[in-house]
Every structure is written in C-alpha cells, then in structure tokens.
Amino acid sequence: MHLDDTDVKLLRLLQQDATLSNKELSFKLHKSIAAVHERVKKLKAQGYIKRTVAILDRHKIGIGLISFSQVFLKAHTAEVLNEFERDVSKFPEVMECYQMAGSYDFMLRIATKDMDAYHMFLRHKLAVLPQVNTVQTYFVLSETKSETAYSI
Numbered sequence: 001m002h003l004d005d006t007d008v009k010l011l012r013l014l015q016q017d018a019t020l021s022n023k024e025l026s027f028k029l030h031k032s033i034a035a036v037h038e039r040v041k042k043l044k045a046q047g048y049i050k051r052t053v054a055i056l057d058r059h060k061i062g063i064g065l066i067s068f069s070q071v072f073l074k075a076h077t078a079e080v081l082n083e084f085e086r087d088v089s090k091f092p093e094v095m096e097c098y099q100m101a102g103s104y105d106f107m108l109r110i111a112t113k114d115m116d117a118y119h120m121f122l123r124h125k126l127a128v129l130p131q132v133n134t135v136q137t138y139f140v141l142s143e144t145k146s147e148t149a150y151s152i
Contacts, residue, residue, distance in 0.1 A: 001046050006031065008152055010039055011048065015149035018052045055148060063111045065118055065139065069126070070104040072134040081105075084131040093121045104136070115139075 003011070009029055013020060020028075026036045043049045058066075073080060081099070088097050088108065096109040108126075112118040118137075127135060 003048075003152075007039060007043065007048075010036070011043065011152055012149070014040075014049065058111065062113050064114050065112045066143070067110045067112070067118060067137050067139045069108045069110055069135050069137040070100075071106040071108060071126075071132060072136075073105045073131050074133045075131070076105070080131050084129065087129050087131070088126070091121070091125055093117075093125070110137075 006029060010025065013025060013028060022033045022036045022040070025031075025040075026033045029036060031039075040049070058064075071084075073084060084106065085097065085099075088094050088106070093110050093112055094108050095111050096107075098107045099105065100107050110118065110121065112121055118139075122135065122137070126132065
C-alpha cells in the first residue's frame, strides 16, 4: 500500500501521542472523524500500526540499569539461532534482541533494577543458555536520546 500525505501525517501524530481521539486527529488533519477512523483502521489492518502502548518512566517503576550485551554463540546453525531467539525472548529483562552482522551474533538491550539484578539475570538466565559462548556487556551511564517515533 502507498501512504499518502494524510496517512503520513496521521502516523506522525499517533507516534507522538497515541491517545489522540479520532475527533482530535480529524481537527489536526482537516478530515472528517469517520475518514480518520477508517484510515486508522486501515493502517492497523495493513500492519503499519503494530500496537498501541504507554511508554513508562523506567525510574518510577524501579528500572535503574540499562545495559547492552553482545552475545557470541557456540554455533551458527539455523537450529541454534532459532533456539537462542526463542529462549531469550522469554526473559522479561530483555527489551530488544537483534541478530547482528559482524564480530558478535546478537545485541540485547536489557533493563534491570540494578547491578545486582543484572548479575542474577546474567548468572541464572542468559549465561546458562546452552547456545551462549560469551557475553560482553556495556552499561549505560546516561541517556541523551531515547526516541520511539520513526522519521517518516
């Protein structure tokens, strides 16, 4: 499907504030409420809008440590890769998992309460996975930018 200018503007608005009502969106887009409703419905049905979520303040919910872990696997067969992805997807501490090209196999973004919680996660969850050879972790000192909206 081709996105027209109205679709792009609608997606930009929803990326910034998904709580905007169809009435508010219609005012900003100079379209009828029914037209906006149909466009949102269409964008969801076609997979442009995957889900609608609330973005929480991690500090207020006790998540004090963000880390990025480079994971090196013992083997690179499809079976091993699939098993690792399945296993790591079950861990609530893992916020994102990317298979990478380059010197390591996966990059994980991990969110934990503190260093002790990360240590427990590493020792009792990540490092004991049978596919894992080595884990190298970097800890976030400060966050300059954290964006959820794509540039479209």
